[in-house]
Amino acid sequence: MSWKDFPKVELHLHLEGAAPPAFVRGLAQEKGINLDRVFDERGNYAFRDFTHFLQVYEAATQVLKTPEDYRRLTLAVLEQCAENGVIYAETFLSPDFCGGRDVIAWKEYLHAMKEAAQQAEAQMGITLRGIVTCIRHFGPDKARETAICAAETAGGWITGFGMGGDEGLGRQGDFAWAFDCAREAGLRLTTHAGEFGGPESIRQAVQDLKVERIGHGVRAIEDPALVDILAETGVVLEVCPGSNVALGLYPSYGAHPIARLREAGVKVTVSTDDPPFFNTTMTREYEELERAFRWGIEDFTALNAIAIDAAFCDEGTRTGIKEKLEQAA
Numbered sequence: 001m002s003w004k005d006f007p008k009v010e011l012h013l014h015l016e017g018a019a020p021p022a023f024v025r026g027l028a029q030e031k032g033i034n035l036d037r038v039f040d041e042r043g044n045y046a047f048r049d050f051t052h053f054l055q056v057y058e059a060a061t062q063v064l065k066t067p068e069d070y071r072r073l074t075l076a077v078l079e080q081c082a083e084n085g086v087i088y089a090e091t092f093l094s095p096d097f098c099g100g101r102d103v104i105a106w107k108e109y110l111h112a113m114k115e116a117a118q119q120a121e122a123q124m125g126i127t128l129r130g131i132v133t134c135i136r137h138f139g140p141d142k143a144r145e146t147a148i149c150a151a152e153t154a155g156g157w158i159t160g161f162g163m164g165g166d167e168g169l170g171r172q173g174d175f176a177w178a179f180d181c182a183r184e185a186g187l188r189l190t191t192h193a194g195e196f197g198g199p200e201s202i203r204q205a206v207q208d209l210k211v212e213r214i215g216h217g218v219r220a221i222e223d224p225a226l227v228d229i230l231a232e233t234g235v236v237l238e239v240c241p242g243s244n245v246a247l248g249l250y251p252s253y254g255a256h257p258i259a260r261l262r263e264a265g266v267k268v269t270v271s272t273d274d275p276p277f278f279n280t281t282m283t284r285e286y287e288e289l290e291r292a293f294r295w296g297i298e299d300f301t302a303l304n305a306i307a308i309d310a311a312f313c314d315e316g317t318r319t320g321i322k323e324k325l326e327q328a329a
């Protein structure tokens with residue numbers, strides 16, 4: 001069967017990282033910005049490894065400058081998501097890129113993105129919520145400023161706080177102030193760990209930042225005691241298999257630990273991370289997981305149920321999405 005129209009919930013998606021290449025190229029042209037080094041000859045994003053990926057990512061985001069750019073970006077991304085059957089998504093938003101962590105500027109960007117999300121919901125039936133995200137390799141001081149932007153706009157559409165960026169720099173605990181600030185503002189927490197960092201980075205994320213979800217977290221598989229802790233405590237992993245394969249963490253979907261983690265009782269979900277960078281979509285993730293592990297409707301229905309339970313939205317929104325998922329089943 002085709003998984004394109006199967007209703008999906010996606011929890012781990014970076015807004016800039018989901019920018020369709022054609023959209024970024026078009027915007028670069030309008031603004032006279034040269035992005036030759038960002039794309040390969042077929043027009044896809046081109047990078048060699050994770051460090052280079054971060055560089056290309058930041059170069060591509062150079063074209064996104066104004067709230068209006070972000071309004072258009074949000075619409076372009078949601079169009080792609082909706083085309084792949086996504087009915088609910090959460091996206092990481094970076095005040096670093098949206099107004100340089102200035103609260104007043106951030107509110108203008110946020111207003112534009114929310115407006116686009118409302119339009120997409122009305123026209124395409126897809127619901128979006130935002131998770132404000134600090135960038136690890138920018139350091140703890142900038143993370144504090146990001147957390148203040150998050151706290152100032154918490155509630156309603158902004159539902160969570162998280163951290164992305166280069167896991168190699170600093171420790172999770174260095175960012176505790178930012179996470180405490182966000183928690184006190186009522187935001188729910190997630191952080192990238194256990195992607196390039198080993199199991200210890202996941203332990204630190206749970207202990208030092210007290211997050212309820214982990215971005216990736218797949219390297220927990222290297223530590224059976226940690227797998228047991230995750231299964232017992234119900235920490236949810238935002239697993240992005242295609243991203244991990246594209247960045248060389250695992251040689252193939254078949255070698256990816258998502259199925260083993262799931263069998264061990266860990267709550268896993270499926271997302272795309274930065275889909276055009278990794279040549280993927282939610283449809284492709286389902287297809288590859290079906291091929292690798294023979295997962296079918298029951299499996300994906302169960303994964304979506306975990307995802308919507310772990311979503312950071314309010315209960316009314318959750319109930320509405322659950323009804324949509326059940327109607328489709």
Ligand SMILES: [Zn+2]
Binds near residue numbers: 012014192215273
């Ligand atoms: Zn990510």
